[in-house]
Amino acid sequence: IAEKGHVKPEKFLDSREKFLVSVATKG
Numbered sequence: 001i002a003e004k005g006h007v008k009p010e011k012f013l014d015s016r017e018k019f020l021v022s023v024a025t026k027g
Helices: 004-026
Strands: none
Touching: none
């Protein structure tokens, strides 16, 4: 469970970062 929980937030952060990068690129 600990391992899975660690992967979940990591993927979320990656998705959020990707979104921010996309916005920055558009700007």
